[in-house]
Amino acid sequence: MKLLRRFVAFAAVLAVAGCGIQPTGVISAGDAPGGFQLGTPRPQITLYFVYAGQLSPVQRAWARDATPTTVLTELFGGPTRTEEQEGFYSMLSPGRHVTVDTSAQPVTVTVSESMKLLYPVGLQQVVCTVSASLAASGQPVGKGITVVASDTKLESLYCN
Numbered sequence: 001m002k003l004l005r006r007f008v009a010f011a012a013v014l015a016v017a018g019c020g021i022q023p024t025g026v027i028s029a030g031d032a033p034g035g036f037q038l039g040t041p042r043p044q045i046t047l048y049f050v051y052a053g054q055l056s057p058v059q060r061a062w063a064r065d066a067t068p069t070t071v072l073t074e075l076f077g078g079p080t081r082t083e084e085q086e087g088f089y090s091m092l093s094p095g096r097h098v099t100v101d102t103s104a105q106p107v108t109v110t111v112s113e114s115m116k117l118l119y120p121v122g123l124q125q126v127v128c129t130v131s132a133s134l135a136a137s138g139q140p141v142g143k144g145i146t147v148v149a150s151d152t153k154l155e156s157l158y159c160n
Contacts, residue, residue, distance in 0.1 A: 046132035047075045048125045048159075049088040055124050057132065058083060068100035071133040072109065075125060091122035100130060106143040106155065107134065115149035123147060128159035 045062040048055050058079070064070065076096050079088040097112040109130055111118065118126065131141050144156035 045071050045074065046129065046136070047071070048128040048132070049079050049083065049090050050121060050125070051086075051088050055121065055128060056088065057128075058088060066133065066136065068102060068107070068109075068130050068133040068137075069098065072098045072100055072126065072129055075129045090125065091118075092125055093117060098126075100133075102134070102139055105140070106146045107139075107141065108146045108148060110148045111150070113149055115147075115152045115154070118147075118149055123154070123157070124160070127157045131159040 043062050043066065044059045045066050047058045047060060049058050050056065060074070060080075075090070076092050076094060076098060078090045078092070078094050093113060099110045101108040101110070107130065109126060111126065113122075115123070126147060127145050130145055134141050141158070144158050146153065146155045147157060
């Protein structure tokens with residue numbers, strides 16, 4: 001029993017002594033860690049498809065670089081299966097090569113498609129999608145958008 005009391009007393013002394021680390025003041029370690037936060041919006045792009053015969057914006061989550069050219073390429077990919085089931089469709093031929101030159105005003109969009117196939121609804125899909133992409137990146141559309149198709153060029157176009 002005496003041995004047990006000594007052991008308990010020794011254990012109590014150790015517990016009171018702690019681990020031997022001496023207290024210090026506050027040590028600055030930089031900013032708090034970042035990461036996933038609830039309520040943080042996911043990056044999105046806006047594409048214009050046709051719904052019930054009218055041009056209609058569609059928001060898509062987007063994790064890549066959202067340049068006007070990549071966004072327009074996505075538009076030419078057409079609506080997703082879910083968007084189609086919701087009634088969205090496109091007047092654009094899928095998989096066409098497109099580029100957007102934003103280095104000067106007006107912004108110039110080049111499409112490897114005949115204007116006969118674009119006009120009028122497909123052309124508005126292109127112009128409105130590029131306008132939304134430029135606005136999202138803070139670029140002006142002041143002088144409109146020029147669309148160069150395989151057979152013609154239209155200037156000073158705006159999203160209506």
